[in-house]
Amino acid sequence: MSKKLNAVIIGPGNIGTDLLMKMQRSEWVQPVWMVGIDPQSAGLSRAQEMGIKTSATGVDGMLAKVAEDDIRIAFDATSAYVHAENSQKLNDLGVIMVDLTPAAIGPYCVPPVNLVQHAKQLEMNVNMVTCGGQATIPIVAAVSQVQAVDYAEIVATVSSKSVGPGTRQNIDEFTRTTASAIEKVGGAKQGKAIIIINPAEPPLIMRDTVHCLCAGKPDQVAITESVHAMVEQVQKYVPGYRLVNGPVFDGNKVSVFMEVEGLGDFLPKYSGNLDIMTAAALRTAEMFAEEIANGAIQLPARG
Amino acid sequence: MDLTGIKVKLHDMSLRDGMHAKRHQISIEQMQFIAMGLDEAGIPLIEVTHGDGLGGSSLNYGFPAHTDEAYFKAVIPKLKNARVSALLLPGIGTVDHLKMAQANGVACIRVATHCTEADVSEQHIGMAAKMEMDTVGFLMMAHMISAKKLLEQAKLMESYGANCIYCTDSAGFMLPDEVTEKVGLLRAELNPGTEIGFHGHHNMGMAIANSLAAMEAGADRIDGSVAGLGAGAGNTPLEVLVAVLERMGADHGIDLYKIMDVAEDRVTPMMDQPIRVDRDALTLGYAGVYSSFLLFAKRAEQKYGIPARDILVELGRRGTVGGQEDMIEDLALTMAKAREATHG
Numbered sequence: 203m204s205k206k207l208n209a210v211i212i213g214p215g216n217i218g219t220d221l222l223m224k225m226q227r228s229e230w231v232q233p234v235w236m237v238g239i240d241p242q243s244a245g246l247s248r249a250q251e252m253g254i255k256t257s258a259t260g261v262d263g264m265l266a267k268v269a270e271d272d273i274r275i276a277f278d279a280t281s282a283y284v285h286a287e288n289s290q291k292l293n294d295l296g297v298i299m300v301d302l303t304p305a306a307i308g309p310y311c312v313p314p315v316n317l318v319q320h321a322k323q324l325e326m327n328v329n330m331v332t333c334g335g336q337a338t339i340p341i342v343a344a345v346s347q348v349q350a351v352d353y354a355e356i357v358a359t360v361s362s363k364s365v366g367p368g369t370r371q372n373i374d375e376f377t378r379t380t381a382s383a384i385e386k387v388g389g390a391k392q393g394k395a396i397i398i399i400n401p402a403e404p405p406l407i408m409r410d411t412v413h414c415l416c417a418g419k420p421d422q423v424a425i426t427e428s429v430h431a432m433v434e435q436v437q438k439y440v441p442g443y444r445l446v447n448g449p450v451f452d453g454n455k456v457s458v459f460m461e462v463e464g465l466g467d468f469l470p471k472y473s474g475n476l477d478i479m480t481a482a483a484l485r486t487a488e489m490f491a492e493e494i495a496n497g498a499i500q501l502p503a504r505g
Numbered sequence: 506m507d508l509t510g511i512k513v514k515l516h517d518m519s520l521r522d523g524m525h526a527k528r529h530q531i532s533i534e535q536m537q538f539i540a541m542g543l544d545e546a547g548i549p550l551i552e553v554t555h556g557d558g559l560g561g562s563s564l565n566y567g568f569p570a571h572t573d574e575a576y577f578k579a580v581i582p583k584l585k586n587a588r589v590s591a592l593l594l595p596g597i598g599t600v601d602h603l604k605m606a607q608a609n610g611v612a613c614i615r616v617a618t619h620c621t622e623a624d625v626s627e628q629h630i631g632m633a634a635k636m637e638m639d640t641v642g643f644l645m646m647a648h649m650i651s652a653k654k655l656l657e658q659a660k661l662m663e664s665y666g667a668n669c670i671y672c673t674d675s676a677g678f679m680l681p682d683e684v685t686e687k688v689g690l691l692r693a694e695l696n697p698g699t700e701i702g703f704h705g706h707h708n709m710g711m712a713i714a715n716s717l718a719a720m721e722a723g724a725d726r727i728d729g730s731v732a733g734l735g736a737g738a739g740n741t742p743l744e745v746l747v748a749v750l751e752r753m754g755a756d757h758g759i760d761l762y763k764i765m766d767v768a769e770d771r772v773t774p775m776m777d778q779p780i781r782v783d784r785d786a787l788t789l790g791y792a793g794v795y796s797s798f799l800l801f802a803k804r805a806e807q808k809y810g811i812p813a814r815d816i817l818v819e820l821g822r823r824g825t826v827g828g829q830e831d832m833i834e835d836l837a838l839t840m841a842k843a844r845e846a847t848h849g
Contacts, residue, residue: 355564357831362621373625374599394563397596401621402824411831413564447838455564459835 205495208272209487210235210297212261212288213279214245216366217302220468221277221480222249228484230491234271235264261288268295269504275487278303281368282375289327296502298490299327300483304375310383312336313485314435315343320486321493324502328486331383332376333475334358334395334410336482337443341412341458342388344432345449348424350417354390356380359398361405364473373397390414408462408474409446416454425449425456439485440478441465506721509754514726516550516702517543517743519772520580521592523734524556525797526780529569533579535775540580542767543731544587547759548743550613550726552590553580556736556797557828558617559591559606560598565831566797573602577609588612592643594828595625600632613639616662617673619826620644623658627665634666641702642667645827648678648793652690659691669700669726674715675827677708677737677790681718692723702726705741707733708790710782712741713749720755732768734776737796738786744768785813792821801830805837816840 209231211218218236225233236249241258249256255271257263267273276292277300278285285305292299301308308327311320312335320328330336338356345351358380369376377395384393400406429449436443442463450457464470464477493499520536536553543551553576555561555569562569571579573591581589590613591606603614614633616626626642633640642662647655659670672687679687684703691701703719705712705728716727729746733739744764750757782790785803789796794817802813802820816837825832 353564357565357828359829359832367624370622370624371627373595374601374628377596377599396563396565396828398826398828399596399619399622399625400824400826400829401619402826406823409832409835411565411835415564447835447842450834450838457834459831459838 205491206230206232207274207487207491207494208232208234209275209277210237210264210273211277211279212237214238214243214249215279216469217279217476217480219245219248220476221279221483222252222254223467224480224484226252228488230488231275231484234273235267237261237264261291265291265295268292268297273297274501275300275490277483277487293326296504298502300486301327301329302479302483304332304372304379305329306379310335310387311486312339312343312383312387313439313482313489314340314432315387317486317489321489322499324499326502330479330483330486331387332380333360333408333479334376334397335380335383336478337408337410337460337462337475338412339383339388340432340436341429341460342384342390342414344428345414345416345425345456346389348421348428351390351414352417353392353415354384354388355394355396355413356384357396357398357411358475359400359406359409360475361408361472362399362401363405364408364469364475365399405470405472407472410460410462412458412460414456416456418454420451420454420456422451429458439481440474442471442474443478506717508717508720508750510756511720512756513720513724513750514549515743515746515757515759516552516590516726516728517548518552518728518730518740519732519734521552521554521556522736522740523730524569525736525800526734526739527777528800529556529567531570533571533575536576536580537583539731539767539771540587541583542763542771544584546763546767548587548764549758550590551587552592552615553577554591558594558598559602574605574609577606577611581610590615590639592617593629594618595629597828600629603629603632607636607638613641615641615643615671616667617643617645620647620650620655620658623661626662630662630665630667639669640667641669641671643671643673643704645673645675646795647672647687648674648676648683652687655687656690656694659695663695663699667699669702670695671702671704672719673704674706675795676793677706677712677796678793679715680711681714684715684718685722688719688722688724700725702728704728706735706790706796707738707741708782708786708796713746716741716746717749731764732772733780734772735780735796737789737799738782739780742768785817788814788817792818794821795825795827798830798833801833805833809837809841811837811840811844
């Protein structure tokens with residue numbers, strides 16, 4: 203039996219397609235299905251050309267095939283509005299859901315910080331927070347692992363071209379979800395998130411600033427080491443994740459300046475914000491597959 | 506230019522844009538004292554918010570002396586006629602902040618986006634309009650795009666429910682002809698019932714001239730700041746604008762001597778530094794850079810020894826937009842590294 207877990211991608215848009223391209227290189231996850239709701243969708247025909255099974259009637263169009271095709275992992279790259287239903291239907295059939303929408307039904311997952319925990323507990327639905335969260339929460343965690351962080355704040359600056367209509371219509375969701383995950387996953391007592399959209403041409407690469415206010419004087423050596431180690435962890439799945447400046451220390455404040463360049467699979471390289479989401483989602487599924495392969499967890503029973 | 510009998514609504518910025526110049530440290534007493542003076546002088550609208558709008562309280566922009574809520578609660582009950590507005594930048598503030606402002610008696614909400622990104626304002630403008638607030642769409646850094654593109658973005662905000670649209674010269678870059686063209690096109694193409702506004706900065710010394718050009722082109726509202734207290738070289742100094750409008754016979758509704766006194770006796774004494782077109786403020790205007798970057802660049806110069814002018818010019822070259830204050834320290838660090846590499 204192959205160690206790879208078979209997967210379905212829900213949503214054939216930019217994110218879903220980029221995810222599909224990354225997945226084709228994966229040793230742990232095999233893309234089998236891609237589903238959408240528009241038969242004319244360019245994403246679905248691209249998937250077909252790559253030999254992927256497709257359905258234009260959403261998740262319902264493939265539910266009957268879940269057992270037959272041994273589908274174990276689902277990625278939802280649609281919207282918060284339909285996610286709950288998608289998740290319920292697939293979870294009922296024993297499929298683990300990786301949620302790239304802002305629905306956040308399941309716990310937040312930032313791979314280098316808490317993925318191992320989620321995998322060991324076999325969480326059936328994990329949420330990938332936001333692009334800004336994936337880029338910055340590892341750094342907040344790197345600081346809070348050394349000493350208590352009273353307040354952490356992140357500023358994510360992304361190119362206008364990389365921000366889709368969903369994010370634009372509900373930009374408050376980005377600030378709220380990211381702030382909440384800075385606290386729950388990053389370990390800061392209080393979190394704040396700011397997003398800036400910049401239309402410059404050529405488009406700027408995603409950049410992120412992380413400020414932490416430590417309880418007491420920061421341990422400069424330990425924090426610097428911890429930040430560098432964390433950057434290396436993220437670079438394992440996002441090679442273009444770079445520390446540009448810092449950590450800079452000013453009183454109790456620690457500031458770190460990051461840049462995130464994507465791999466340029468389907469999405470352009472400047473949209474590191476989208477790349478870090480798809481890469482983190484795939485990394486998440488791979489960890490589940492690894493834990494299953496080494497016997498640490500059992501595949502959920504088929505309902 | 507003939508502005509005889511032209512009606513204009515003047516909107517004071519000293520307690521919001523002026524927060525930038527005061528590093529967001531204006532006291533409750535100062536806010537009350539200035540707002541009451543403006544009210545007595547006949548100013549119909551006074552903006553009170555953190556310099557970066559609702560939710561702006563942060564390490565990135567600066568923690569204020571008091572919360573927006575505390576300022577609203579202190580200032581609004583003291584006013585007889587003037588109404589209070591609040592600024593909101595989507596991505597920084599949220600609909601929750603908007604509801605808090607409305608609950609505290611804020612009558613006018615100004616939803617500000619970069620001039621190309623109006624579509625992030627739909628939920629905030631929609632909510633403010635639904636709550637029947639005076640709802641303004643505020644298109645910042647308007648010098649960066651053509652009049653035609655500005656109009657497209659203005660129409661989006663209008664479609665979400667804004668009853669007034671601003672052409673905002675955040676960098677103090679515009680010259681009067683550009684103001685005439687942009688405000689004129691907005692006036693010609695937006696719904697006749699939609700008001701048009703202009704917000705200037707004095708970085709190139711053009712704030713008064715630009716405000717007059719805006720009025721001539723059909724602007725209904727003009728932003729200014731008593732004694733010019735605002736980011737960069739400040740906003741259009743209101744007492745000066747009122748004196749000019751008085752000479753021109755425009756219908757401004759303000760008591761000139763009273764507003765002169767507020768500027769001289771209440772605002773000027775609390776300034777941390779003179780608000781003037783110094784070398785760095787002039788660079789903002791010349792290079793087209795967001796005015797609130799001024800003090801951040803000056804601080805980075807102090808800390809890293811890179812001239813503020815060099816930092817600001819580079820920020821302009823990179824096409825930075827409002828809110829990217831974090832870029833200033835990052836860039837200064839990078840420039841300092843490059844300098845070390847050259848000299849080391």
